[in-house]
Amino acid sequence: MATLHLVPVVDEGLGNSTYLLDVGEDRALVVDPERDLRQVRAEARQLGLTIAYAAETHLHADFISGVRELQHTEGATVLAPEAGPREFAHTVINDGDTLDLGDFTLQALATPGHSPEHLCYLLLDHGRIVGVFTGGSLMVGTAGRTDLVSPDMTVPLARAQYHSLHRLMELPDDTPVWPTHGAGSFCSAAAGGERTTTIGRERATNPLLQVVGEDAFVEALLGSLGTFPDYFLRLGEVNRRGPVVLGTTPSLPALSADRVKELQEQGAQIVDARQPADFAAGHIPGSLSIALRPAFATWLGWLADPNRPIIIVRNPDQDPEDIVWASAKVGFDALTGELDGGIPAWTRSSAAVTASLIDAERLVSGAEASAAVIDIRQASEYATGHVAEARSIELGGLTEHLSELPTGPLVVMCGHSERAMSAASILERSGRTDVSVLDGGPADWMRAAGRSLENGR
The missing domain is CATH 3.40.250.10 (Rhodanese-like domain)
Incomplete structure (x- = not known):
């Protein structure tokens, strides 16, 4: 029986996990790598491994894939689903196919839903199930969104996702589940920071697996979806054609x-x-x-x-x-x-401009107390607790709503201040000169005002 050496490399910003697996003979498999491979390569070097295989569960929409980088720089064999054909060399994997990696065997399970071609990969050791890489199919407390392909495919893919999750539920309860998407990913709607789980735990606690029937599942899944960055709509095609191989760190002249x-x-x-x-x-x-x-x-x-x-x-x-x-x-x-x-x-040669960054006490009792407040967090964040007077306009859609903003002074807020300052810079470019940014978030306002936050939308 082989010893499992599996290293998750987590991108906290994009909310994704890349997995590095020691498959024996100083070789490694990498599952769903991103283009920034610095940490993956560092982990491989520390373990004395050469990256021999790079597997994808699906065509990614939220990041540029790193499989071509590994193919060209490490000589890795790219493993990918047949559907949604990539325009670069790769080994096609279909439902039921197995690949001997050395100490382990990889077996493909067709799990369409998050994308039409989605595969999960069972990791086997002499026929024994070691775990399953679930990509954007089954995740901790949720499942991958199905609205990234086209509007007319959203519901059919949600129905496919229902059957894919129930196919995964045929695995033993103690099977470890290693998703790619997780907390922080716009491909995921679940809260919490846990990134791995088990089949039994998801069977017992995943809200999407507690509803009865396909129609109820579709309603629950689609009802959980928020907005997503519009670049998701173009990166899938870049990954299908094959991203430009960068090889080394791009320059910044x-x-x-x-x-x-x-x-x-x-x-x-x-x-x-x-x-x-x-x-x-x-x-x-x-x-x-x-x-x-x-x-x-x-x-x-x-x-x-x-x-x-x-x-x-x-x-x-x-x-x-x-x-x-x-x-x-x-x-x-x-x-x-x-x-x-x-x-x-x-x-030294040109004028800079400034922006107003205020604390919660000033928002509550200073000159800004009468200003209109815009909360530019995601709608789901706003619903969990917001300032009563604050209007919700997500940062990603702010440009489309500029004409709807009230005249006069504005205070922009988010969870800390980073997104709010992004919003203020957009407003400044549109000609607004009366914008302040809250240095903090709703909890800071609540402490300063001595009032509770409101819930709901």
């Missing part, structure tokens, strides 16, 4: 302040990756605030225009590699460059 100004006048967009307080203290007019943190890739993909050049502004202590790889994960392969010397270089 240094640009003078004059050159940045020239490129901005020609249509380039400025993405300021500094934290909200730094952005508030001074930033390039018209720039978009997206603070560098785990969720940077998601909000860059959602808010930035993929058809316009991007110039980065960062602080010296922010790692440019983190910025370029986060950008590449959502399809921004080649950033135009960064402001050489940061904001100090800009202010």
Whole structure:
């Protein structure tokens, strides 16, 4: 019996897990790798493993796949479902197919739903079930959304998801379940931070497995879905054709302040990756605030225009590699460059503008107390607790709702301040000069106001 050495590599920002498995003879299998492979490669090196196989459960919509990177740089064999044919070399896997990896065998289970071609992979040791990689099918407390292909496929795929989950329920209760999507992923609607589970636990506790019948399942699944970034609608096709192989870390050329100004006048967009307080203290007019943190890739993909050049502004202590790889994960392969010397270089020749960052006490009792409050968190977050007077407009849809905003002073809030500052930068670009950002979130307001939050939408 082989010893299981399975390493989950978690992307907290995108909410996904890539799995690195030692399959014997110093070789490894990687399941659902993202394009930023730095941690996966580091884990493999630490274990003395060569990545021999790269398997995909489905065509990913939420990130650029890393299988081609592994194929070209490591010589890995790509394993992928036959449906939704990829336009690059890969080994086709169909329902019931098995592949001898060495110490383990991989067996494919057709589980359409999250996508039409979705496969789960049973991991076997001499016929004994070791666990199952479930991708975007069965997840902790939920199942993968089915509305990423096309509107006319949403319900049929939800029905397929029902049958796929019940197929997985035929496995023994003690079978470990290793999903790709999890907490923080827009492909998942479940709360909580756990990323792995078992068949028995999901059978007993997953709300989607407690409803009776296919129709009730479809209603429950579709009723749990929130909005998702619009870049999901284009990355699947990029992954099907085969992403450009980057090989090494993309460059981030240094640009003078004059050159940045020239490129901005020609249509380039400025993405300021500094934290909200730094952005508030001074930033390039018209720039978009997206603070560098785990969720940077998601909000860059959602808010930035993929058809316009991007110039980065960062602080010296922010790692440019983190910025370029986060950008590449959502399809921004080649950033135009960064402001050489940061904001100090800009202010030596041009004026910076500031933003208003206020604390909860000032929102409650200061001049901003009479301002309209906009809560730009996801609707599901808003429903769990919000300021009574706050109106819900999700950040991802803010641009489409600008004309609906009230005139006069605005206060924008989220959970901490990062997304709110992104919203404030969008409002500034639209011409608003009367916007403040709450430094904190609803809980801070509740403490300052001595009032409870409201629930519901």
